Every structure is written in structure tokens, then in C-alpha cells.
Amino acid sequence: MANSPRFEFTQGTAGYANYKWLGWGLFILLLVIVAFAFNDTGQITLLDNKYAIGLPRVTKAISFMIAILGLQVVAGFTGQLSLGQGFFFGTGAYLSSWLVADHNWAWFTSLLVVIPVCFLLGMAFGIPALRIRGLYLALVTLGLAAVFPSIVQLKVLEDQTAGAAGKLTDSDLVPPDWLPLDGAATGMQKIPLIGKFFGDGDLSGKEEQRIWTFFVMVVLAFICFKMVGNLVKSRPGRALRAVRDNETSAAVTGINLSFYKTMSFGVASALGGVGGMVYVAELGIASPGDFTQLISIFFIVGMVVGGVGTLSGAVVGGLVIAFIPAWASDTQNLPGIPERWLQGPTGPLIMGAMLIVLTFFLPGGIISGVRQIKAKFVRILPKMPALAGSTAGAGTPPPDETTVTPSDPSGDA
Numbered sequence: 001m002a003n004s005p006r007f008e009f010t011q012g013t014a015g016y017a018n019y020k021w022l023g024w025g026l027f028i029l030l031l032v033i034v035a036f037a038f039n040d041t042g043q044i045t046l047l048d049n050k051y052a053i054g055l056p057r058v059t060k061a062i063s064f065m066i067a068i069l070g071l072q073v074v075a076g077f078t079g080q081l082s083l084g085q086g087f088f089f090g091t092g093a094y095l096s097s098w099l100v101a102d103h104n105w106a107w108f109t110s111l112l113v114v115i116p117v118c119f120l121l122g123m124a125f126g127i128p129a130l131r132i133r134g135l136y137l138a139l140v141t142l143g144l145a146a147v148f149p150s151i152v153q154l155k156v157l158e159d160q161t162a163g164a165a166g167k168l169t170d171s172d173l174v175p176p177d178w179l180p181l182d183g184a185a186t187g188m189q190k191i192p193l194i195g196k197f198f199g200d201g202d203l204s205g206k207e208e209q210r211i212w213t214f215f216v217m218v219v220l221a222f223i224c225f226k227m228v229g230n231l232v233k234s235r236p237g238r239a240l241r242a243v244r245d246n247e248t249s250a251a252v253t254g255i256n257l258s259f260y261k262t263m264s265f266g267v268a269s270a271l272g273g274v275g276g277m278v279y280v281a282e283l284g285i286a287s288p289g290d291f292t293q294l295i296s297i298f299f300i301v302g303m304v305v306g307g308v309g310t311l312s313g314a315v316v317g318g319l320v321i322a323f324i325p326a327w328a329s330d331t332q333n334l335p336g337i338p339e340r341w342l343q344g345p346t347g348p349l350i351m352g353a354m355l356i357v358l359t360f361f362l363p364g365g366i367i368s369g370v371r372q373i374k375a376k377f378v379r380i381l382p383k384m385p386a387l388a389g390s391t392a393g394a395g396t397p398p399p400d401e402t403t404v405t406p407s408d409p410s411g412d413a
Contacts, residue, residue: 005379012383019378034058035214036185039207051327055210056282058322062217063089063279065318066224068302069311070271075300076309077232078264079244081134084125084141085272085299087148088118090291092273093280094152097167098160107173107281108220114273122269126262145296149288166287169280175212217278224271225311231267240264298325301355307365316366325351 009016039055067089074082095117096110125144129137152161161167175181185203203211231237239260242250251257280286302317328350362369 005375006377008379008381010381010383016380031215031218035211036188039203039210051330053323055214057326059210059214059217059282060279061318061322062214062221063275063277063282063318064299064302064322065275065314066221066278067272067275068299068306068314068317069224069228070268070275071299071303072309072311072314073228073231073240073271074264074268076303076313077237077244078240078261080129080261080264081138082141082265082268083138083293083296083300084144085268086145086291086293086296088122088269088272089276089279089295089299090148090152090286091118091121092276093286093291094161094167094276095273096277097169097280097286101167101169102160107277111274111277114277115270118273119266119270122272123262123266125269126265129265130258130261142293142296145293148291152286152288152291161286164288166285167280168285170284173209173213173216173281175208179212181208181211213282217282220274220278224274225314228267228271229311236260236263298351301351305354305358305365307367310365310367313365313367320354320366321351324354 007019009019035055038053038058044051044053067085070088071082071085074080092114095114096107099105099110099113100107125141129140132140151157153163155163181203232240239250239255242253242255243257243260247257276291279290283290298321299317302321303313304317305320306315306317307313358365
């Protein structure tokens with residue numbers, strides 16, 4: 001067939017397993033290249049504009065991915081539009097900063113407090129939110145995000161939050177002595193043709209710490225995505241999607257709407273808190289100006305631009321809101337456009353324009369476009385069920401070539 005994909009894989013076969021392993025191998029290779037090639041404040045030059053792609057900004061994007069992942073749970077899978085994710089993002093950041101700076105906790109130990117506190121706060125807020133929905137829910141949650149900077153600047157909390165100056169912390173994410181990061185960098189520098197992109201000498205202590213922090217946060221993000229992926233494939237996950245699709249039908253089938261709605265708020269808030277911890281661990285300071293309602297709006301934009309109801313949409317959305325506004329501000333020269341038009345707060349302008357364009361031309365987000373392109377080259381067929389009393393062989397009819405396995409957003413990893 002002229003329109004048949006170039007490659008077909010059937011789930012459960014050796015070919016499908018090799019396809020999956022190849023994908024994971026390329027992903028890990030990409031992580032290694034990013035970690036060692038951009039461990040400093042790397043830049044690319046395009047049309048005489050310099051754009052930063054340093055590892056700190058990539059780690060910052062990881063924090064946004066985790067926060068948007070939480071939004072996917074409450075908005076993408078449960079259908080409740082929440083604009084308050086920035087509140088829990090900031091709560092996780094400040095709470096972990098306070099534990100690390102004032103009580104000498106390790107960053108990951110602070111998650112033992114951040115996760116349950118944010119989860120309970122989300123559940124507590126989810127209870128009154130049961131009585132409202134739609135636009136009213138969005139406005140109430142936006143108000144929650146709007147008051148956060150004022151809360152952390154209250155005089156009564158100044159000893160814990162440091163007020164308007166922000167809470168400074170020192171990272172304790174030091175790589176272990178047995179990890180040969182410097183040796184790995186030296187080996188990469190010797191690779192013909194591309195070795196020059198990995199530096200030209202030994203790694204400094206700061207560079208080793210950046211690389212270690214990046215990989216640790218990648219592992220943390222992987223755990224978060226894996227847990228949410230398992231959740232949405234489970235019975236509670238199916239209940240969440242039933243609530244999103246039709247609350248009346250879900251209630252008729254026996255689904256406890258109140259429980260699942262509040263649970264989705266709790267899970268989303270906990271993930272927002274984890275994202276906040278990652279953010280401040282990389283940045284080294286929790287400042288009120290970083291947790292205004294604008295960050296909540298950016299999380300929503302990231303979710304929509306990436307793809308609502310998809311796990312990989314959270315990854316794309318995190319990268320978009322971490323890089324696009326900053327790169328837009330760094331753009332000083334574009335052919336045919338006067339320089340004065342590129343001055344000012346161009347980042348939010350570009351984000352808004354991108355949201356409008358994608359809403360009209362790619363309503364499923366960037367991920368839906370990627371899937372459409374992928375479908376032209378690769379098709380995944382479902383595993384053939386075993387037939388009772390017979391074995392698969394020459395007499396077994398082949399799968400219908402016109403049948404394509406529908407892509408389940410909940411299984412998107």
C-alpha cells in the first residue's frame with residue numbers, strides 16, 4: 001500500500017522489544033550528550049542571536065515538566081481546570097529551602113515533608129472546589145496562585161522565608177567520589193570530529209555538580225512520570241478519565257466523584273511540590289517573584305502546547321516554557337523586522353502567539369503533530385490473542401492492514 005508505514009511492530013514480539021530498547025538507548029545517549037556538552041552555559045548562534053542552552057536551564061525545564069505532569073492529572077485526565085499549580089510549586093520550593101537551609105536536611109530527604117504537605121493542601125483545597133467547576137474553578141485557583149507571593153512575604157513568616165529577599169540555599173548534591181565524571185568527559189573529548197563539543201580539559205567541581213544534579217533530577221522525573229503512567233493505566237486512572245468525559249455517567253456506574261476529584265487535586269499538588277524542590281535545588285534561591293500567578297499561567301500554556309492528557313506533552317511543555325520565553329528575550333536581530341520591535345517583554349508575547357497558532361492548527365498540541373508524523377513511518381500492532389485449542393501458525397489470518405491501534409494518551413510515556 002502506498003500509504004503504509006515503513007515499519008510495523010507487533011507488541012510482544014522480539015522486533016517490538018528491540019524497537020523499544022532502541023528508543024530508550026537513543027534517549028539515554030541524548031541525556032549523556034546534553035549533560036557533558038552543555039554542562040556550562042553553552043550557546044548556539046542563529047541569525048546573529050546567541051541562545052543559551054546551559055545545563056542549569058535544562059534542569060529548570062525538568063522542574064517545569066514535573067509541575068505540568070501534575071496539571072495533566074487534575075486537568076488533562078480529570079477535566080478540572082486548575083490555575084493554582086504555581087501555589088504548590090512555590091510551597092514545595094520554600095518548604096524544601098527552609099528544611100535544607102535552616103535544618104540541614106538533604107534535598108531528597110525534604111521530599112518526605114514536601115510531598116505529604118502539598119498532597120494534603122491539595123486535598124484540602126479540592127474539597128471546597130467540589131462545589132464549583134469550569135470558569136469559576138479556574139478563577140478561584142488563580143486567586144490561590146496570586147496570593148502566594150504575599151503569603152511568603154508576611155512579617156510573621158520572615159524568619160522562615162527571608163521575605164522579599166528570597167531564601168538562599170546551598171546545594172548538597174555533590175557527586176560521589178567513585179563516579180568517574182571527569183574520566184567520562186575526557187573520553188568524550190577524544191572522540192573524532194565531535195570531541196571538541198565536550199570541552200577541552202578536566203571538569204571543574206561546579207561542572208561535576210551540575211552534571212550530577214542533572215542526572216539525579218532526571219531519575220526523579222522518571223520516577224514521577226512512571227508512577228503517573230501506572231496510575232492512569234490502573235482502575236483509579238480509568239475512573240479519573242470517566243469523571244472527565246461525563247460526570248453523570250461516571251456517578252451512575254458507581255464512581256465516587258468527590259473522592260476522585262479531591263484525589264486528583266492532591267496528586268497534582270504533590271507533583272507541583274516536587275517540581276518546586278527541583279527548581280530551587282538548581283537555582284539556589286526561592287524568591288517570591290518566581291512564584292507569581294504568571295508561572296501558573298505558563299504551566300497551563302505548557303500543558304496545552306505540549307498536549308493535554310499526555311505524559312510526553314508535559315515533557316514538551318516544560319521545555320517550551322523554560323526555553324522559548326528566554327530565547328525570545330535574547331532575540332535582537334530578525335530579517336525584515338526593526339530592532340525596536342524586538343525590545344521589551346517579548347517572551348510572554350511569543351508564548352501567547354504560539355498558544356493561539358497551535359489552538360487553531362494543532363489543537364492536540366505538539367505531541368499530536370509528532371504522532372501524526374510518526375504514524376507515517378511506524379505502526380504498532382496489538383498483540384494477537386491466543387486462540388483456544390489452536391496455535392498460531394500458517395492458518396492464522398494476518399491482522400487487517402487497515403486497522404491501526406488507537407493511541408491511548410494515558411499510556412504515553
